[in-house]
Amino acid sequence: MKSLKYFVFVIMFVFLIGSSSAVAQTKYSLNVENIGSGVFTINYSITSSEKVKLMVQKDGTTLFYNLSADRSVERFPLQLGDGNYRISVLENVSGNRYRVVFRETVVVQQNSSLDVYLRSIQMVGWAEDSKAVLKARELTMDVNSDEEKVQIIYNYLVRNYRYDDKVISSLSYDYLPNIDDMFLSQKGICYDFSSMFAAMLRSVGVPTKLVMGYADDVEGYHAWNEVYLQGAWVIIDTSYDALMYEHNQPHSMYKDTNLYSKVYEF
Numbered sequence: 129m130k131s132l133k134y135f136v137f138v139i140m141f142v143f144l145i146g147s148s149s150a151v152a153q154t155k156y157s158l159n160v161e162n163i164g165s166g167v168f169t170i171n172y173s174i175t176s177s178e179k180v181k182l183m184v185q186k187d188g189t190t191l192f193y194n195l196s197a198d199r200s201v202e203r204f205p206l207q208l209g210d211g212n213y214r215i216s217v218l219e220n221v222s223g224n225r226y227r228v229v230f231r232e233t234v235v236v237q238q239n240s241s242l243d244v245y246l247r248s249i250q251m252v253g254w255a256e257d258s259k260a261v262l263k264a265r266e267l268t269m270d271v272n273s274d275e276e277k278v279q280i281i282y283n284y285l286v287r288n289y290r291y292d293d294k295v296i297s298s299l300s301y302d303y304l305p306n307i308d309d310m311f312l313s314q315k316g317i318c319y320d321f322s323s324m325f326a327a328m329l330r331s332v333g334v335p336t337k338l339v340m341g342y343a344d345d346v347e348g349y350h351a352w353n354e355v356y357l358q359g360a361w362v363i364i365d366t367s368y369d370a371l372m373y374e375h376n377q378p379h380s381m382y383k384d385t386n387l388y389s390k391v392y393e394f
Contacts, residue, residue: 152229156217160234162203166244168215168234169203170195179220183228186213191392193250194302205244205394206236242356245326245335250304251394252338254327260307264328274334278355278364281328282381286369289324290315321367322351329355337361341391343368352388363388 159169174180176197184191186208193204195217206213217230238244248254254261267284268277292315305323310316316324322338329336335356343350343365352365363383372379 152217156230158215158232158234162247163206163234163236164239164243165247166206166236166238166241167203167247167249168206169201170215170217171201172217173200181218181220181226183216183218184213185216186211196302196304202250203248205247205249206234206238207244207394209241210237211235242335245337245356246330246333248327248330249394252323252326252330252336253304254307254331256331258308258327258331259311260324260328261331263311264331268332274357277332277334278329278357279381281325281332282364282366282369285321285325285328285366286373286379288314289321289366289370290374291318291321291367291371292316316367318346318351318367321370322353325353325364325366329353338394339363339388339390339392340394342389344387352383354393 155173157171159171162168170182172180172195174195174197178197180195182193182195182204184193184204184206186206189208195202212233212235214231214233216228218226219229221227263284264281267280271277271280289310295317303319305316305320307320307324307327310320310324326336326338337354338351339354340349340351343352346368352363352368354361355364356362363385364381365383365388369379369381371377
């Protein structure tokens, strides 16, 4: 729960405006067939020596994501509501200087504002055969209410997984959670916990956000979840509660919104 600024989106750099070249058009392409559900897919081909960022802009808000050479297709959210989004790809020139090499504008009219929080995206990545997803469905097989599903999966995470602060200092700038890795190791940092909780809940039909920001009882930048229950978003912090459970300290699943300060949500 210490600083996550190695890999979150509070990034200071200079980017140079350019135009899409023929080369960039072959390296990067957008697929917007699921745009009505609040997500888009980017197909790309880069080498391990390239540092590339994706920039999503709408109504004065700018979000940055890292693209990685070990992937070629990734899905990202359009969680800022209906309207025009400008999507750009930035390639590193030198130091903290990036050049825009690809740019498209897309118009979003979502079927439902909750759809985006049910999908697999880069930070909350899951598939039908993900081990954590199969476990979530096993745990909630005979459960109908969202409240029960949330409580069961919350109990599973908090009681069986441990917070691991030893990995913080060695994280790369483009670190992303992998829910199957966490499923096997049964440990992770707050980013891992919030990604896995969101993936498990989304896979059983419960809209869930991964949220980043600050919490009164947590040192440094933090990650937690908001879950949609009975018409409202409630805060749940599984990594904090896993620590409390491990040390036999009192804790409750639902958190006081006054103790959390949101910076980004996905």
